[in-house]
Amino acid sequence: SYLRHVDSRKLMPNGAGHIPHLKAVILGEALASEEDDLVLPSKEFSDQANVHSPEQYMEMYKRSIEDPDGFWSEIASQFYWKQKWGEKVCDENFDVRDGKIKIEWFKGGITNVCYNCLDRNIEAGLGDKVALYWEGNEPGLDGSLTYSQLLNQVCQVANYLKDIGVKKGDAVIVYLPMINELPITMLACARIGAVHSVVFAGFSAESLAQRITDCKPKAVITCNAVRRGTKPILLKDIVDAAINDSAKDGVSVDVCLVYDNPVALKREDTKWTQGRDIWWQDVIPKYPSTCPVEWVDAEDPLFLLYTSGSTGKPKGVLHTAGGYMVYTATTFKYAFDYKPSDIYWCTADCGWITGHSYVTYGPLLNGATVLVYEGAPNYPDAGRCWDIVDKYKVSIFYTAPTLVRSLMRDGEAYVTRYSRKSLRVLGSVGEPINPSAWRWFYNVVGDSRCPISDTWWQTETGGFMITPLPGAWAQKPGSATFPFFGIQPVIVDEKGVEIDGECSGYLCIKKSWPGAFRTLYGDHERYETTYFKPFAGYYFSGDGCRRDKDGYHWLTGRVDDVINVSGHRIGTAEVESALVSHPQCAEAAVVGVEHEVKGQGIYAFVTLVDSVPYSEDLRKDLILTVRKQIGAFAAPDKIHWAPGLPKTRSGKIMRRILRKIASRQLDELGDTSTLADPNVVKQLIEFSDS
Ligand code: 6R9
Numbered sequence: 001s002y003l004r005h006v007d008s009r010k011l012m013p014n015g016a017g018h019i020p021h022l023k024a025v026i027l028g029e030a031l032a033s034e035e036d037d038l039v040l041p042s043k044e045f046s047d048q049a050n051v052h053s054p055e056q057y058m059e060m061y062k063r064s065i066e067d068p069d070g071f072w073s074e075i076a077s078q079f080y081w082k083q084k085w086g087e088k089v090c091d092e093n094f095d096v097r098d099g100k101i102k103i104e105w106f107k108g109g110i111t112n113v114c115y116n117c118l119d120r121n122i123e124a125g126l127g128d129k130v131a132l133y134w135e136g137n138e139p140g141l142d143g144s145l146t147y148s149q150l151l152n153q154v155c156q157v158a159n160y161l162k163d164i165g166v167k168k169g170d171a172v173i174v175y176l177p178m179i180n181e182l183p184i185t186m187l188a189c190a191r192i193g194a195v196h197s198v199v200f201a202g203f204s205a206e207s208l209a210q211r212i213t214d215c216k217p218k219a220v221i222t223c224n225a226v227r228r229g230t231k232p233i234l235l236k237d238i239v240d241a242a243i244n245d246s247a248k249d250g251v252s253v254d255v256c257l258v259y260d261n262p263v264a265l266k267r268e269d270t271k272w273t274q275g276r277d278i279w280w281q282d283v284i285p286k287y288p289s290t291c292p293v294e295w296v297d298a299e300d301p302l303f304l305l306y307t308s309g310s311t312g313k314p315k316g317v318l319h320t321a322g323g324y325m326v327y328t329a330t331t332f333k334y335a336f337d338y339k340p341s342d343i344y345w346c347t348a349d350c351g352w353i354t355g356h357s358y359v360t361y362g363p364l365l366n367g368a369t370v371l372v373y374e375g376a377p378n379y380p381d382a383g384r385c386w387d388i389v390d391k392y393k394v395s396i397f398y399t400a401p402t403l404v405r406s407l408m409r410d411g412e413a414y415v416t417r418y419s420r421k422s423l424r425v426l427g428s429v430g431e432p433i434n435p436s437a438w439r440w441f442y443n444v445v446g447d448s449r450c451p452i453s454d455t456w457w458q459t460e461t462g463g464f465m466i467t468p469l470p471g472a473w474a475q476k477p478g479s480a481t482f483p484f485f486g487i488q489p490v491i492v493d494e495k496g497v498e499i500d501g502e503c504s505g506y507l508c509i510k511k512s513w514p515g516a517f518r519t520l521y522g523d524h525e526r527y528e529t530t531y532f533k534p535f536a537g538y539y540f541s542g543d544g545c546r547r548d549k550d551g552y553h554w555l556t557g558r559v560d561d562v563i564n565v566s567g568h569r570i571g572t573a574e575v576e577s578a579l580v581s582h583p584q585c586a587e588a589a590v591v592g593v594e595h596e597v598k599g600q601g602i603y604a605f606v607t608l609v610d611s612v613p614y615s616e617d618l619r620k621d622l623i624l625t626v627r628k629q630i631g632a633f634a635a636p637d638k639i640h641w642a643p644g645l646p647k648t649r650s651g652k653i654m655r656r657i658l659r660k661i662a663s664r665q666l667d668e669l670g671d672t673s674t675l676a677d678p679n680v681v682k683q684l685i686e687f688s689d690s
Contacts (some may be wrong), residue, residue: 037570085109105323137375168193200351209245298322316521327515332362397428428565462515
């Protein structure tokens with residue numbers, strides 16, 4: 001069993017606290033051995049924590065593995081079920097060799113996630129507690145909603161959606177910025193059993209169109225424009241273009257509900273399609289503020305969220321109601337050591353899974369007070385986050401390493417100018433956090449007193465998989481530490497054989513967990529091929545991982561053709577297909593390279609069609625093409641002109657070589673003998689500086 005990897009004696013928090021490695025903080029230097037740097041929670045923290053010792057964790061973890069049904073049904077019983085689930089808590093086939101992959105949790109249980117987030121908490125006396133604080137892009141612009149007020153607004157939207165014919169199981173696309181209306185819309189869909197598909201409002205019209213065409217929504221919900229930093233973004237124009245595009249594929253959108261955001265754009269300046277478009281503010285307030293709940297089966301879909309894979313077509317990750325509810329609530333409570341008095345802020349956008357599980361569902365299921373921030377984290381300056389932390393007395397702050405690194409670069413004066421004394425737990429997600437960024441986050445932002453939960457998980461997993469429990473054990477900067485309850489991570493070699501003890505390899509998961517995704521929308525075969533076939537018997541994460549001598553997990557990044565730019569997953573194939581859609585691009589190969597702030601940057605090798613000359617204009621035009629097709633966040637950092645690409649005789653591009661060229665590790669090109677034309681490499685190196 002997994003348990004033997006964890007030696008609890010070594011994890012005993014003794015209250016000694018952490019001695020900051022100042023040299024490492026200042027110089028960003030790695031210690032001789034990161035594995036030996038233990039950062040202990042203080043005794044005061046551990047004493048008050050939900051899980052306060054390695055022994056308590058071990059006891060709970062052991063139970064979750066040995067008796068998952070008992071463990072999870074006890075937790076699930078804390079929620080409201082109109083009808084309890086059937087005999088089986090979990091029914092799964094996790095092995096492709098035994099037939100179709102199937103994961104079911106609490107099947108037969110009848111519930112509603114919106115009801116559990118709002119009505120249940122209000123009945124428990126939280127009606128007047130603030131559910132959402134909203135902080136606008138412009139300092140000074142803000143608002144708040146109590147649990148009762150939030151429920152009223154959710155019901156109005158739910159009634160409207162019902163009125164326009166949205167029924168249980170129907171898809172609704174949401175393309176909104178970080179305003180309260182975004183979680184409101186998600187909850188309204190959940191209330192009536194509709195399936196929301198939130199598309200990050202930084203995606204281009206073409207990406208949005210692709211998603212509309214795939215899930216055929218009954219309505220698209222958007223906003224006319226938004227300001228992030230100083231820049232207004234005309235969201236409605238993007239939606240118009242996307243709806244036009246998908247109409248060409250025969251998918252029409254009958255209703256487009258538009259939130260009027262006068263701060264960014266005047267109503268009269270918003271382009272309008274009569275009969276299809278309707279202003280949110282003109283209709284929603286007219287609907288009653290109560291709305292009966294549509295009770296759904298635990299295994300009915302809750303939402304669809306598209307994510308990047310290793311082919312050009314995004315994958316519609318499908319999560320269902322019951323298991324996702326139980327899992328996000330539980331992980332939130334333990335990984336952040338949540339207490340009812342906390343003020344919680346997660347900087348992620350609801351357009352990504354982090355915003356689904358840990359802005360909306362996980363926190364609200366716990367009756368938490370959540371801060372929603374509309375703007376850019378460094379607007380008007382690099383101190384904005386800490387200004388917000390002080391203003392709302394934020395106690396749990398959850399963000400991404402890319403933001404930590406960029407703020408680190410701006411200097412600590414922006415941080416130390418603010419008190420930050422309300423902070424008690426910090427969190428990190430999206431990519432591995434490098435130890436020097438971890439230490440800066442810990443020492444400078446958290447004044448060396450707030451544990452950091454470095455949460456490893458994925459869109460597919462629904463919630464945290466490997467994460468510290470902040471009061472329970474010592475942390476190691478840069479390690480996501482140990483598995484959450486019920487999770488059995490295994491590290492396998494190339495052949496899919498589990499390796500024990502200190503090792504590195506491919507990170508897989510044995511057995512299902514309540515928050516696991518159930519399928520890829522409309523493509524169960526791709527679900528099985530991508531995740532369950534590479535290593536039969538396991539879920540394959542796509543990540544590499546090392547387990548050290550003390551059983552700590554160190555994520556080493558993607559092992560497939562996915563790049564992680566500022567915590568955003570981008571398939572190399574998506575960027576390549578955008579590039580080759582340019583009439584003058586013959587071929588493109590994209591790899592990730594190390595980037596100081598973004599974690600990884602996008603490096604594109606481009607072969608032009610015959611006789612087209614290289615030019616600065618063309619370079620810009622190629623980058624623009626990617627911005628237009630995917631979104632600004634996917635724009636290549638570097639275009640490397642390639643007279644030819646290194647290919648095997650069977651025509652497969654050897655990315656390994658391209659990665660080395662991109663990172664200028666020219667003496668590590670390795671074996672090039674299988675190349676069809678070894679000269680290509682020499683040419684590429686010569687072109688490196690062009
Ligand atoms: C939640 C989220 C998933 C990929 C995942 C991995 C990387 C996320 C991480 C991490 C190391 C962490 N990742 N959290 N790597 N340490 N704490 O980001 O979901 O957008 O689906 O990305 O992100 O590579 O496979 P998603």
